[in-house]
Amino acid sequence: xxxxxxxxxxxxxxxxxxxxxxxxxxxxxxxxxxxxxxxxxxxxxxxxxxxxxxxxxxxxxxxxxxxxxxxxxxxxxxxxxxxxxxxxxxxxxxxxxxxxxxxxxxxx
Numbered sequence: 001x002x003x004x005x006x007x008x009x010x011x012x013x014x015x016x017x018x019x020x021x022x023x024x025x026x027x028x029x030x031x032x033x034x035x036x037x038x039x040x041x042x043x044x045x046x047x048x049x050x051x052x053x054x055x056x057x058x059x060x061x062x063x064x065x066x067x068x069x070x071x072x073x074x075x076x077x078x079x080x081x082x083x084x085x086x087x088x089x090x091x092x093x094x095x096x097x098x099x100x101x102x103x104x105x106x107x108x
Contacts, residue, residue: 006056017045 017025022041023033031037091097 007052017042 019038022038022045026033026037026041
């Protein structure tokens with residue numbers, strides 16, 4: 001499955017980080033909103049804004065594994081059949097030609 005890391009369309013919530021929002025975020029982390037803590041939080045907000053601007057330039061791939069698959073009726077051959085495209089070369093292994101099978105000297 002391919003997925004874009006681009007932010008969803010619409011307003012960017014990071015743009016709304018005013019002093020009150022920064023103080024609230026600091027308190028939510030269990031700290032007091034000191035000038036030093038405000039400065040660090042503002043820097044983290046600025047970094048998050050930049051990362052979000054460039055997030056759309058990256059794609060992610062994920063593999064989903066289903067351990068249990070339940071169907072509501074018996075499967076038919078047509079449910080799982082796949083027609084191989086014409087001209088497809090068949091090999092004994094999916095890895096044929098992928099790896100060089102030659103071994104360096106001295107290795108079994």
